[in-house]
Amino acid sequence: MKVILKETINSLGIIGSEVAVADGYARNYLLPQDKAVLATPQNRHKMAQEKTKFDIQIAKERKLAEEMAQKLEGVVCQISAKVSEEDRLYGSVSTRDIIDALAGQEIVVEKRMILMKEPIKEIGSFKIPIRVYKEVEPEITVEIVPE
Numbered sequence: 001m002k003v004i005l006k007e008t009i010n011s012l013g014i015i016g017s018e019v020a021v022a023d024g025y026a027r028n029y030l031l032p033q034d035k036a037v038l039a040t041p042q043n044r045h046k047m048a049q050e051k052t053k054f055d056i057q058i059a060k061e062r063k064l065a066e067e068m069a070q071k072l073e074g075v076v077c078q079i080s081a082k083v084s085e086e087d088r089l090y091g092s093v094s095t096r097d098i099i100d101a102l103a104g105q106e107i108v109v110e111k112r113m114i115l116m117k118e119p120i121k122e123i124g125s126f127k128i129p130i131r132v133y134k135e136v137e138p139e140i141t142v143e144i145v146p147e
Contacts (some may be wrong), residue, residue: 002024003038004047008061009035010112014134016047027101065133072109072130072138077101083123083146092119093144098128102140120144 001023012058018039021030030036037043079101082090095114102109115129123144129137
């Protein structure tokens, strides 16, 4: 089913774009939550008229994202963890630990923003990208130190 997005959804696209989604996703989530409208000729025409408003909103979102990226660039996050004799961690450091450490520095990020392929299981310094907005991904440094 083709729909036109009324707001930016990270997994689908930006506001005003026409995307194809599963019928159930559109019927049960996007349309009732007023996040999208059906891609009919009337709705396409209406969205084309509101395009300037969408462009302004996209510019605002991008500007906020770039400000957030500047704030995040160069941030060093230090996490202490229990370590075995071979410098291996008991357990691992996950996105939740990084979120908590950043919250201690008064930086708020969501779990889905942290682009970690797998949990960290050893001591060291790691560069972790944070997706703030589409194509805006600053890197923070996470240092794992023994407790």
